[in-house]
Amino acid sequence: MTVPADHAAYAEAVQLAVDAAAAYYADGTSTLDDDAYDRLVRGIAAYEDDHPGEVLPDSPTGKVAGGAVVGDVPHLVPMLSLDNVFGPEQLAEWAASVERRIGRPVTEWSVEPKLDGLAIAARYRRGRLVQLITRGDGTAGEDVSHAIGTIVGLPARLTDPVTVELRGEVMMTAAQFEQACAKRQAHDGTTFANPRSAAAGTLRAQDRPYVCELTFFGYAALPTPDDTTELATRLRELPHSQVMEWVAGQGVQTTAVTAVAGIVAHTVEEVQERVGQIAAARPELPFGIDGIVVKCDLAADQADAGFSSRAPRWATAYKLPATEKITKLLAVEWNTGRTGIIAPRAVLEPVELDGSIVTYATLHNAADIARRGLMLGDSVVVYKAGDVIPRVEAPVVHLRTGDETPIAIPDVCPSCGDAIDASQERWRCVRGRACRAIASIQYAAGRDQLDIETLADTRIQQLLDAGLITDFADLFFLTREQILGLERMGEVSTDKLLAALEQAKTRPLSRVFCALGVRGTGRSMSRRIARHFASMDAIRAADAEAIQQVDGIGPEKSPVIVAELAELAPLIDKLVQAGVNMTEPGVTAATEEEPSQALPLSGMSVVVTGAMSGKLESLSRNEMNELIERAGGKASSSVSAKTSLLVAGEKAGSKRAKAESLGVRIVSPEEFAELVAGV
Numbered sequence: 001m002t003v004p005a006d007h008a009a010y011a012e013a014v015q016l017a018v019d020a021a022a023a024y025y026a027d028g029t030s031t032l033d034d035d036a037y038d039r040l041v042r043g044i045a046a047y048e049d050d051h052p053g054e055v056l057p058d059s060p061t062g063k064v065a066g067g068a069v070v071g072d073v074p075h076l077v078p079m080l081s082l083d084n085v086f087g088p089e090q091l092a093e094w095a096a097s098v099e100r101r102i103g104r105p106v107t108e109w110s111v112e113p114k115l116d117g118l119a120i121a122a123r124y125r126r127g128r129l130v131q132l133i134t135r136g137d138g139t140a141g142e143d144v145s146h147a148i149g150t151i152v153g154l155p156a157r158l159t160d161p162v163t164v165e166l167r168g169e170v171m172m173t174a175a176q177f178e179q180a181c182a183k184r185q186a187h188d189g190t191t192f193a194n195p196r197s198a199a200a201g202t203l204r205a206q207d208r209p210y211v212c213e214l215t216f217f218g219y220a221a222l223p224t225p226d227d228t229t230e231l232a233t234r235l236r237e238l239p240h241s242q243v244m245e246w247v248a249g250q251g252v253q254t255t256a257v258t259a260v261a262g263i264v265a266h267t268v269e270e271v272q273e274r275v276g277q278i279a280a281a282r283p284e285l286p287f288g289i290d291g292i293v294v295k296c297d298l299a300a301d302q303a304d305a306g307f308s309s310r311a312p313r314w315a316t317a318y319k320l321p322a323t324e325k326i327t328k329l330l331a332v333e334w335n336t337g338r339t340g341i342i343a344p345r346a347v348l349e350p351v352e353l354d355g356s357i358v359t360y361a362t363l364h365n366a367a368d369i370a371r372r373g374l375m376l377g378d379s380v381v382v383y384k385a386g387d388v389i390p391r392v393e394a395p396v397v398h399l400r401t402g403d404e405t406p407i408a409i410p411d412v413c414p415s416c417g418d419a420i421d422a423s424q425e426r427w428r429c430v431r432g433r434a435c436r437a438i439a440s441i442q443y444a445a446g447r448d449q450l451d452i453e454t455l456a457d458t459r460i461q462q463l464l465d466a467g468l469i470t471d472f473a474d475l476f477f478l479t480r481e482q483i484l485g486l487e488r489m490g491e492v493s494t495d496k497l498l499a500a501l502e503q504a505k506t507r508p509l510s511r512v513f514c515a516l517g518v519r520g521t522g523r524s525m526s527r528r529i530a531r532h533f534a535s536m537d538a539i540r541a542a543d544a545e546a547i548q549q550v551d552g553i554g555p556e557k558s559p560v561i562v563a564e565l566a567e568l569a570p571l572i573d574k575l576v577q578a579g580v581n582m583t584e585p586g587v588t589a590a591t592e593e594e595p596s597q598a599l600p601l602s603g604m605s606v607v608v609t610g611a612m613s614g615k616l617e618s619l620s621r622n623e624m625n626e627l628i629e630r631a632g633g634k635a636s637s638s639v640s641a642k643t644s645l646l647v648a649g650e651k652a653g654s655k656r657a658k659a660e661s662l663g664v665r666i667v668s669p670e671e672f673a674e675l676v677a678g679v
């Protein structure tokens, strides 16, 4: 922290903080990272302590939302901030101060994640969601009811016809964030800086031509102040943890379904232990958290602790290290990928973010670099949290020294030196997939695709160099003589390779399709496509609209897939000619996604964890997922209340514990093998 030297420096600091708070609360963008903002405000506060006569009316100190004002719908109960603690000692001090204030020990502390999104009030009248309001400045917020219906976890109707205001956090999961970025990229070539600002922008956007999905986690339920019904009285008297159980029972999502569910701790040591667990789980979470909220669980403790002007005294936020930091942009590397896409990558001065050291980050495309006005040597805001790929948000212009230099943009393909097709936002080598044929062939031969066991990378290179293949379909036309003619290739290895190629021709359509490396589709999407259409002919006959019938494919992705299939037509034709299987065993074309009742896992959501054993021992996770889907189930990677079955092998860890706490049925790999034996 730096304390302003004089009134002019103080006034400048206040202006900087006011601008940062305004940007943050308007659309979630940031001109300062959280740490820098906190330091700035602490500096301002220190100056004000020494110069009480000079305090400016705009000063952010002591104000909710740093004084930023947004919205005109009054809150029935103010939406407050939380005070912070920054470590175990401060946590213990805070807990002791609460106990002193209420004059007795606190034996029930609720410990839950601090979700890094936007606070929202969801008003339900007789069980129907009627209004959504942002936090705004805490006393009034903005009506964002237009977002109703786009927020996962916030149902339009509750289980019971109750009138209540639910509060919680609106955010984007890593998957939702990726989808939102892809949609925006397809629409205007820009992306969102981070999930938080994407959620903020999305929540307020009214006339976007595309819809992005959001997620809600509830953390409070408030009856309206004048409500004297039995439910209102109960909600006022129940411990917080039980209120949250009631909320979940109403069909609203709470953190109970996550790996960092709220718990009740009985001592400060237990609180600290849970803080440690949540912090440790953070890098794996599919959504951002920026701390842990510790609350008095009992209504009486909360009532006796009361409120300060900006925050409750019965709760505090244990802050975790920022997931957004400022570091230096050292270089930009340009790489051509498997499909010929040329993408820039930022090389950064290493920086610790969310439990890992970040040295590389995504930079999207050349236009994006230009739009952000990035230069080499710039201080840049870098974001990484949970599952999200590290990304450069923006340069911090006021930290420029004058030594920054322009970023060189390539004028030829960095891999082959041929021309660049720059007609789309995402640049591509004019040679397309042929540019990095080796990478495409390696991918196609990989274990989860055609699984051509004996085909080493050096062998692929040899075949390419000899001009015997240009793509992976050519492999199936190789003659014994051609293979034998290669250096270091004997009779035995030749026969092995030929046998492996024969085997590869019999793979199910899902793997053959995956081997094509269609942009925007991976293993699980390929399985969904194959199961939906049942044959390559049906896939190829589908237009963009028909492809959108597949779960998880929206209007942005479907035209890309259609265009990719057109581009890949000669390759697919060659595969057909070679006799490669083009159907999905056990599937007949689905017109509607109607789960077949006959299969053992129909309608079930199944998660696999730990090491497989018995008959399933040799199966990779991908193969387990294939098996689950063949048996009619849905394979998922995380345990939630919706999970029907957990297959838990040796060394199963947190997923098993989670499933136990949720009462999810758990089976051993052997039991599971029995269950799906007929498939």
Ligand code: IVH
Pocket: 079, 080, 081, 082, 112, 113, 114, 115, 116, 117, 118, 119, 120, 135, 168, 169, 219, 220, 293, 311, 312, 315, 317
């Ligand atoms: S309780 C009276 N619980 O943090 C304030 N807030 O800094 C009670 N937040 O505006 C808030 N996760 O947006 C609460 N589990 C949680 C939370 C949480 C995130 C946010 C919320 C609030 C901000 C305060």
